[in-house]
């Protein structure tokens with residue numbers, strides 16, 4: 001038995017949800033470029049869950065359900081109020097999502113109908129939790145969700161406490177479309193491993209949130225913004241990048257396990273970053289990002305991934321840095337739950353092997369002789 005470090009190139013499951021073939025990403029066979037230009041996040045979520053785009057009445061029904069389920073049990077809001085004010089936002093989300101299961105009387109119902117309903121509930125409640133957490137830590141009262149036309153609109157409304165503008169809603173909606181699913185990424189794999197034991201959907205999504213938090217995965221968008229803030233202006237980028245690369249340190253937001261010729265989502269976020277920079281009158285983050293890309297791609301051949309330009313996009317939307325990864329979770333909740341439903345449909349325990357590299361032929365030594 002020989003291990004493959006990081007399971008690189010190992011095909012661990014079949015899936016009909018999303019594909020990355022020759023650098024092209026599709027959701028249910030539809031190119032991400034097509035979806036980014038034309039679809040709303042709710043259409044994409046429906047596509048991931050049901051395997052087809054919704055017609056008008058199916059979409060209206062989904063929006064109704066998302067609005068109806070968006071309120072979070074008061075006990076969970078009360079718990080969030082007890083979190084230390086400096087709690088890591090992904091730790092808060094992980095804890096609150098785990099708690100949701102305590103107040104859902106169908107949490108352990110394993111029927112397909114119940115699991116699909118819980119997927120929609122989770123999709124509806126995750127934005128509410130994040131917005132509530134963001135306000136509570138600032139000493140403000142959380143804002144209840146209202147009936148909205150989109151997840152993006154409701155989230156921004158609950159976060160800022162007033163109706164968000166159209167540009168912000170559309171930008172966030174597109175970002176949600178771009179992040180919704182990505183084949184067997186680490187957090188989706190974590191979700192599938194968890195539910196393959198026939199554990200419940202809340203456990204699967206809680207595992208996924210834990211995996212997304214890390215800076216090699218979803219946490220990279222926050223790390224990118226920390227880097228941009230440290231660099232300050234495009235003029236300082238060269239010295240920063242050279243030093244990092246000389247020290248063999250990673251530049252966050254670059255590289256990818258699967259894409260070697262560039263992440264197809266990055267160009268959409270780059271364009272959004274430029275457009276939003278123009279609208280806000282601050283192109284500093286965009287200009288700095290372009291300069292960093294030139295340097296890193298020029299010197300290492302590494303291309304930006306989905307996390308690189310999303311940092312400047314969210315900053316232009318005036319979203320606090322530590323909510324970037326939770327926003328990734330809002331979107332990926334659709335993909336995680338679609339994969340969980342697919343795992344249940346054709347389940348087998350996921351239990352690979354390890355190549356043993358430890359000692360052998362050892363004997364127990366009594367404690368007094370150690």
Ligand SMILES: CC(=O)SCCNC(=O)CCNC(=O)[C@H](O)C(C)(C)COP(=O)(O)OP(=O)(O)OC[C@H]1O[C@@H](n2cnc3c(N)ncnc32)[C@H](O)[C@@H]1OP(=O)(O)O
Pocket residue numbers: 006215216217218220249250251252253254255256257258300302305306307
């Ligand atoms: C949504 C997402 O999860 S997208 C990914 C988000 N993560 C990041 O942006 C973090 C920065 N990037 C990385 O750490 C990596 O590129 C990963 C985790 C995305 C992919 O990792 P892997 O496939 O395991 O590649 P690995 O880390 O082995 O890198 C291969 C080589 O490229 C180098 N490399 C990879 N990414 C970077 C980077 N961002 N900056 C500098 N060098 C890098 C590595 O140092 C390594 O060099 P070596 O062969 O000389 O040792």
Ligand SMILES: O=C([O-])CC(=O)C(=O)O
Pocket residue numbers: 179181182184185186217257258305306
């Ligand atoms: O697929 C991956 O390894 C990481 C990624 O880009 C994602 O989850 O969107």
